[in-house]
Amino acid sequence: MLFGALLINSQKQSRSLVLLFAFQGCVCAFNLLEGLGFSSYLITPAFTLLYGPMIYFFTLSITGKQPFKTSHYAVHLIPAAISLVFTHYTQAIILLGSLSQLGYFYFAYGILKRYHKQLMHARSDAESLKLKWLIKALFIFAIIVVFDLLRMNVQPITPLDLKMHWYLLNEILLLLMFSFLLFHTIKNSFQFEPVTLPEEPEAEQTDSADEQLAQQIFSTIDNLVINESLYRQPRLSLNDLANQTGLGSKEISWAINSSTGNNFCEYINQHRVNDVKREIEQDSPQKLSLIELAFQAGFNSKSTFNAVFKKETGLTPSQFKKQTQKN
Numbered sequence: 001m002l003f004g005a006l007l008i009n010s011q012k013q014s015r016s017l018v019l020l021f022a023f024q025g026c027v028c029a030f031n032l033l034e035g036l037g038f039s040s041y042l043i044t045p046a047f048t049l050l051y052g053p054m055i056y057f058f059t060l061s062i063t064g065k066q067p068f069k070t071s072h073y074a075v076h077l078i079p080a081a082i083s084l085v086f087t088h089y090t091q092a093i094i095l096l097g098s099l100s101q102l103g104y105f106y107f108a109y110g111i112l113k114r115y116h117k118q119l120m121h122a123r124s125d126a127e128s129l130k131l132k133w134l135i136k137a138l139f140i141f142a143i144i145v146v147f148d149l150l151r152m153n154v155q156p157i158t159p160l161d162l163k164m165h166w167y168l169l170n171e172i173l174l175l176l177m178f179s180f181l182l183f184h185t186i187k188n189s190f191q192f193e194p195v196t197l198p199e200e201p202e203a204e205q206t207d208s209a210d211e212q213l214a215q216q217i218f219s220t221i222d223n224l225v226i227n228e229s230l231y232r233q234p235r236l237s238l239n240d241l242a243n244q245t246g247l248g249s250k251e252i253s254w255a256i257n258s259s260t261g262n263n264f265c266e267y268i269n270q271h272r273v274n275d276v277k278r279e280i281e282q283d284s285p286q287k288l289s290l291i292e293l294a295f296q297a298g299f300n301s302k303s304t305f306n307a308v309f310k311k312e313t314g315l316t317p318s319q320f321k322k323q324t325q326k327n
Contacts, residue, residue, distance in 0.1 A: 016061040017185055020054045023047075024178060028171075042087040048097020049080035052104030055141065058181075059108035062134065063115040094152055101145045105138045112138075121253050124236040124268035127304040133184040137177060144173050210258075217255035221245060231271035234300040238264050272297040273312045276305075280321050290317045 027047050033039045053076040079100065083093050112135055119126035151158075151166050158166070221241060225231055230241070242249045256267050275297040279288070288296065294305035294317070309317045 016054075016058040017181060020058055021178060021182075023050060023054055024174070042090060043084065045087045045090045045093040045097070046080050046083040048094050049083055049100050050077065051097070052101040053077060053080075055101075055138070056104040056108050059111050059134065059138075062131065062185075063111060091152065095149070098145050098149045098152075102142055105142050105145075109135065109138050120263040120265045121257075122238045122249075122264060124231070124265055124298065125234055125300055126265040127307075128300055131188075133180075133188070137181055137184075140177060140180075144170065144177065147173075214255045214258035217247065217251060218259035221247075221252055221255060225268070225271060229275075231268045231275065232296065232298040234295075234298050236268060236298070268298070269308045270312060272299055273309050276309065276317065277313070277320065280317075280324050290321065 027044060030039070030044050030047070034042060034044060056076070057073070079096075083096070087093055112131055116126065116130045119129050123129060148170050151170065224241070224245060228244075230236055230244075233240070238249045238252060241247075241252050245252070253264060256262065256264055260267055260270075262270070272294075276290075276293045279293050279296075280290075291302055291305070294302065294309075299305040299308070306316060309315075309320070313320055315323065
């Protein structure tokens with residue numbers, strides 16, 4: 001795991017995960033020292049107030065925000081520092097730490113949801129960038145915290161052997177989760193390239209002049225996307241369109257949203273679905289498979305293709321193909 005952490009240390013947006021690993025290493029070291037009696041003063045209970053901020057910082061970092069650039073993030077570490085004075089109230093500190101973790105996981109989840117909404121307005125490959133694995137990790141971490149809270153509450157009536165096994169299981173689960181984060185951070189490192197995210201367009205009352213302007217801009221964009229087959233670029237972004245049209249990203253996003261009611265990702269995916277439908281209906285002699293047609297149209301995963309196609313047509317790609325062949 002240490003070797004893996006060193007591998008991702010060069011990635012600016014995943015360095016907070018390296019810090020998380022270093023923190024967990026410190027926790028294990030202090031647990032060992034306290035367990036062997038080398039330290040008469042308990043420190044580890046205070047660490048429970050740091051897990052939440054560490055995961056929160058990692059989420060901020062992985063979504064393109066750098067939490068360590070501004071000093072106000074140090075505020076998140078103050079509760080842990082204060083608790084060092086009161087670690088003799090072990091149960092109370094651990095309870096506060098667990099509740100703190102659940103709170104931070106909730107806020108991290110909110111960040112990921114907002115990040116995905118922004119991605120949908122900026123990238124045509126938003127589905128592959130939405131960090132589903134991190135959302136799963138947050139939920140599993142929350143379950144581990146609740147599990148640990150239960151363990152702490154039944155300790156007075158729990159046999160010593162069971163206490164030890166339960167604690168060991170909890171540590172193994174944490175180790176597995178950190179390994180899970182490391183694996184996906186390395187596997188999905190391409191996702192952590194800088195992504196410029198516009199603000200989500202606000203729903204506003206527009207007059208007829210605004211509607212005409214939006215339609216004119218959209219017509220220009222749509223003609224370019226269709227004539228140049230830009231939708232076939234798997235990682236087409238709002239910025240790419242802005243560079244090709246000379247229009248601003250916000251202007252393009254507003255025009256698409258006003259004219260179609262869809263965000264950028266949905267708009268591009270509609271063109272991709274239409275492209276696949278045309279290929280199926282034409283019964284091209286190339287006889288490409290459905291997945292080959294999907295990749296040709298700009299989709300970059302089978303699951304996204306199937307989900308989007310069914311959403312747009314009400315049929316799976318194979319159902320649509322069978323229906324077309326019958327006709």
